[in-house]
Each structure stands twice: as C-alpha cells, then as structure tokens.
Amino acid sequence: MVNYLSSYLVMACIYAMLALSLNMQWGYTGLMNFGIGAFYMVGAYTSAILCGLPSPEHLGGFHLPILMGMAGAACMAGLIAYLVAIPALKLRGGPFAIALLAIQETFFLIIKNESWLTNGVWGIRDIPQPFFSLVNPRFYVFIYLIIAIVALTLTYLSMERAVNSPWGRVLRAIREDETLTDMSGKDCFNFRRQSFVFSSMVAGLAGAVYVHYTGFVSPQTFSPLMSTFLVWLMVMVGGTGNNRGVILGAFLVWGVWVGSDFITNLVPASVATQIGFIRMFLVGIILTVTVLTRPQGLLTQKLSNIQLIEEEKHA
Amino acid sequence: MTDLVDLLISGLVYGSIITVGAIGLTLMSDILDFFNFAYGDFFTLGAFTTLAFLSVVPGQGTFAGLSFGWSMVLAVLLAALVTVMVMLAFDYLFFRRLRNMGVSSLFMSIASLGVSFIIRSIIFMIWGPKVRYYSSEVQLSKEFLGISIRPDNLFILLSSLLLVAAVYYFLKSSRIGKALRSVSDNKALAQASGMQPSLMIMCTWIICGILAGVGGTLFGIQVQLNPNMGWNFLIPMFVAVIMGGIGSFWGALIGGMTIGITEELVTGLIQNLVTAMELQINVSAYKPAVAFIFVIVILLLRPYGLFGKPQFNLKR
Numbered sequence: 120m121v122n123y124l125s126s127y128l129v130m131a132c133i134y135a136m137l138a139l140s141l142n143m144q145w146g147y148t149g150l151m152n153f154g155i156g157a158f159y160m161v162g163a164y165t166s167a168i169l170c171g172l173p174s175p176e177h178l179g180g181f182h183l184p185i186l187m188g189m190a191g192a193a194c195m196a197g198l199i200a201y202l203v204a205i206p207a208l209k210l211r212g213g214p215f216a217i218a219l220l221a222i223q224e225t226f227f228l229i230i231k232n233e234s235w236l237t238n239g240v241w242g243i244r245d246i247p248q249p250f251f252s253l254v255n256p257r258f259y260v261f262i263y264l265i266i267a268i269v270a271l272t273l274t275y276l277s278m279e280r281a282v283n284s285p286w287g288r289v290l291r292a293i294r295e296d297e298t299l300t301d302m303s304g305k306d307c308f309n310f311r312r313q314s315f316v317f318s319s320m321v322a323g324l325a326g327a328v329y330v331h332y333t334g335f336v337s338p339q340t341f342s343p344l345m346s347t348f349l350v351w352l353m354v355m356v357g358g359t360g361n362n363r364g365v366i367l368g369a370f371l372v373w374g375v376w377v378g379s380d381f382i383t384n385l386v387p388a389s390v391a392t393q394i395g396f397i398r399m400f401l402v403g404i405i406l407t408v409t410v411l412t413r414p415q416g417l418l419t420q421k422l423s424n425i426q427l428i429e430e431e432k433h434a
Numbered sequence: 435m436t437d438l439v440d441l442l443i444s445g446l447v448y449g450s451i452i453t454v455g456a457i458g459l460t461l462m463s464d465i466l467d468f469f470n471f472a473y474g475d476f477f478t479l480g481a482f483t484t485l486a487f488l489s490v491v492p493g494q495g496t497f498a499g500l501s502f503g504w505s506m507v508l509a510v511l512l513a514a515l516v517t518v519m520v521m522l523a524f525d526y527l528f529f530r531r532l533r534n535m536g537v538s539s540l541f542m543s544i545a546s547l548g549v550s551f552i553i554r555s556i557i558f559m560i561w562g563p564k565v566r567y568y569s570s571e572v573q574l575s576k577e578f579l580g581i582s583i584r585p586d587n588l589f590i591l592l593s594s595l596l597l598v599a600a601v602y603y604f605l606k607s608s609r610i611g612k613a614l615r616s617v618s619d620n621k622a623l624a625q626a627s628g629m630q631p632s633l634m635i636m637c638t639w640i641i642c643g644i645l646a647g648v649g650g651t652l653f654g655i656q657v658q659l660n661p662n663m664g665w666n667f668l669i670p671m672f673v674a675v676i677m678g679g680i681g682s683f684w685g686a687l688i689g690g691m692t693i694g695i696t697e698e699l700v701t702g703l704i705q706n707l708v709t710a711m712e713l714q715i716n717v718s719a720y721k722p723a724v725a726f727i728f729v730i731v732i733l734l735l736r737p738y739g740l741f742g743k744p745q746f747n748l749k750r
Contacts, residue, residue: 149540151540151543151544206730206734207730209730209733209734210730210733212539212540213463213468213469213539213540213543213672214676214729214733216469216543217469217669217672217673217676217729218726218729218730220668220669221669221673221723221725221726221729222726224669224723225720225723225726228719228720228723229720231719232719344551348547348551351544351547355544393558393559395558396555396558396559397555397559399551399554399555399558400551400552400555400556400559402548402551403547403548403549403550403551403552403553403554403555404548404552405548406544406545406547406548406551407528407545407548407549407552410532410537410541410544410545410548411528411531411532414535414537414541
C-alpha cells in the first residue's frame, strides 16, 4: 500500500512538472498549446537513447550518465520547441492550438513508425535507473520519490522566480493585450518564444524523469489523452495562472486517474475491460463541470490585473 | 499516368468529405465565435448512429452497383436528426451556460474538449474499439467515361456536392440563411436589426448537425468506422477552415478540396518515389504533417486565410 502510494506520488510529481510547464504557456503567456505531450515525449526518448544500453534494434546505447541524459532531454525538447516556434508562433489562439495538435500527431507518428530510431511500438527497455543497485528493488520507489520531489521543487522554484520577475510580467501583459505590449516596446514574438522554449524544456525534463523511473518507454504512454489533455485538465482544475494551484490540480487529477483502478476490482470483468473509456469519460465530465462551476480553477491567480497595475505603480 | 488519375480521384473524394465538414465548422467558428473541438466527435456520432439505424430500418439489397441500398438513405436521415438533437442538448446544457458566463472564445474551445471526450468515450463504451464497416463486401471499380472509380466513391462525391450546393442555396436564398450571413458579417448590426442571437445559434447547430451526420456517414462509407475517426478528421477540417478564412463558404469549399487532393497527391507521389528508391518508409502515415505544413504556408502568405475578413484577427 505504501509502495502504491509512493508510485502514485512519483507520477503525480512528473505530471505536476508538466502542468507547471503548460501553466507557463497557457496560464501566463496565453499560448494554447495542445501539443505539450510532444515535448514530454521528445524528452523521454532523448534520455532513453542517450542513457540506454546499446541495442541492435534502434539508435542509441550511448550509456551516458543519467544527469547528462536529463540535460540532453531538456536541450532536445528546447531545440525542437525553438524550431517549431519559428512558424507556429506566428499563429495565435485557435490556429496555434491546431498547429500544435498536428505537431503532436506528427511526432507521435514518427516515434511509432521510425523503428530504427525508437524501436517503434516495441519501445526501448533497460533504461538505467539512478541508485538502483543501492537498495532492494522493492523499496526503489522511495529513492525515486526523493528524486521526483527534488525535480518538482526545483521546477517550481525556477517557475515562480521566472513568472514573478519583470520577464514574467511581460508574459502576463502579452496574455492580456498583445498589441498594447507591442506598443510598449516589447518584442512580443521573442518573449512568447522564450516562454515557449523554456517551458518545453521543462516538459522534456519531465519526460526524462519519467523514463528513468519506469526504465521502459513506448509510444502508448504518450497518447494525446495521457500526455496532453490530462495535463490540460490538471491546469484547468488546479487554477490557471497559479503555480501552486496546478500542482494541486496534478495531484488531484492523477489521484482520480489512479483511483479509477480501484473501480476495476469492484465491478464485473465485462465492465472492467472498459476502464480506459470510463477514464476518458471522467476526464470529460471533470473538465465540463470545472469550467461550468469554477472556471478559474481551485486556486485563483494571485494577482488580479488591477492589483498588478497598482503594484507596478508602487514599484 | 493512371496512378496520378487514381490519386486525384481519391483526393477529390476525400476532399469532398472534408468540405462537408469544413462548411459546418466554418459556420460554427464564425457564428458561435469559438473553435469547437467536439465537432469531429459529432462526425463519429453521425457515422455510428447510421450504423445503428441500418440494422433496424427495413429494406435490404443494393442498387446501382453501390454497396448499400435505400435503407442507407433512411438511416442517414435519422442519424442526422439524432446528431442535431445531441448537439442541441449539449448546447442547452453546456455551451449556452458558458456563453451566459461570458467567457473568452479560447476558454470555450478548451471547454469543448470536455464535450469531445464525453461523446467519444460513450461511443467507445457502446460500440467498442473495433473497426466496423457498413457493408462487408469488397467493391470493384467500374469504368465511367474512361476513368475507373468505385461506385461508392462516385456516390460520395455527388452527394457531398449536392449537400454543399443545398447549404449554399439555403444561405443565399432563405430568410434564415440571409440572417445567418448578416450575423456573420456584423454581429452588432445584425442584433440591432432584430436578429435573435439564440435563434441564430440554434440554426447554426442544426445545419452543423445535419452536415456532421451526413459527412460522418460518407466518411464511414469511404473508409471504415472507428470511434477515433472524427477526432483524427478534425485536423484536416480545421486546416480547411483556417486556410479558407473563418466564416467563408467558398473558402471552406476550396480549402477542403485542396487539402484532400494535396494530402493524397503528396503522400502518394512521395511514396512512389520512396518505393522507387527502394526505401522502406511508409509515407502515408505522415498525412497530418502535410496538412500542418500547408496551413503554416498559407497563413504566412495570407494571415486571414484565402477569403477571410481582416476583422477576424487570428487572435481568437
């Protein structure tokens, strides 16, 4: 039971990192990224290829240290985000979301079809796990929980630092009124790109943290529902534009997701096979109920716009 | 050469189905003022309700070499009715309340994702993840004017063109159609001249529901039915809408046809090239990428789409 709880917490930490990343894009900059999962996936595969053991089936087996794999994952996700941003950030709002949705679809197809690179649907196994030899494998999840919490804390602190800095204020200004920010002499495209690349790097890092936990990666983990829309749900439930809120949202939503496992044990087998669809249904219901009853999410933004203006005056 | 003609025909058929969807979507994005991500799942709903009605409506046999008979026509009409009802129910229970809350259109788009998941999961629960077909027989191509085409595809092409023409006629000549176009032109002015917004929104849902029900069924005839079909179809439909310019009828028509033909031609020709080079790459798996590149290029050249109105700033 404690093991179960710990593995829930590890995954919740990873999802919380993703939710923080999306929150910087949607909550602070107003970028409607429906393809956040693509960067999570790129990070996961980069770290798997960099750190994995040599294998004849796919590229990789560089067997680098795990920290280098994580750095590589963040850099690769950032690089791809930089390249994607050049055309995609010319779009805004709905078209931007559709472009990112198409990008996610394309990356998903590449990972699934190009087996020389990623071993296709069979996935990459035997990815090294940090400090694995130190303890009994049964208690390994506790070690990893510490790693995941450290990663989440570092992400949270750097995100808070970023969004409360003058740089973060520009992002919020872009979210509220891009034309006005442009006229105030800020290079909006550049700021949006910086926000996009930085948060995509965080998503890539989350992917790396994920693969070194499971030791195995395959495309199924990165279906749009699991890797993108679940994260969107976390942000919407937790509170758009509030970093603590989205972490809370991640823990709650992941709790519901894992909790639906218990339903499987209670209901007859014929219903239990439909658990995946019931989960999808739950995602839909939670999202619709949230937007109707609490559109701001559980925790609201710390500063309203008027307070923000007041703060600027005093500063 | 025959290869090229075959690709062109399958592109035309695919494009005509995209067009049917895109016209509904462009109308909806314009009058309801948000990108409805649940639209693809209404497509799936239409296709599956046709399948359900097909097993209960009387009338066996086929006609004119098609793989289905008159029962299909009846089933499609009933399915379109059901799709309209479901759409209106969701509008009443959900979208209407959001509109009254006065949320932004981006927020509405995200909220529509919730509806999308609800519909899709219910379809999954009822029909299961298995791929289904309306008819199990394999259809052979026939020669028409020296071009070989499957009768089913010809039927899809003709009926979707007929449907598009009917919608055009409706928008052009009927009282409600004119009102809809005036709302699309200038919302405030239309409202001041006595157009009821709630009535206009209901009409939009009805037109979109009919188009989704019929379009989904046509898509099901052309390929196969699976609960994810509409969701995957969303990207080409949206690309057609954005490319043509939001709210533009002709834009959706030209956009849909162009996307359909380009996807088939580009992937088909590159596949031929790759096979000639003896490489083992499945190019057709990358169809969504073609649509994506397309929309980027078009929007860089013409930021409001081909026929878009400048006040439809892309910032929605």
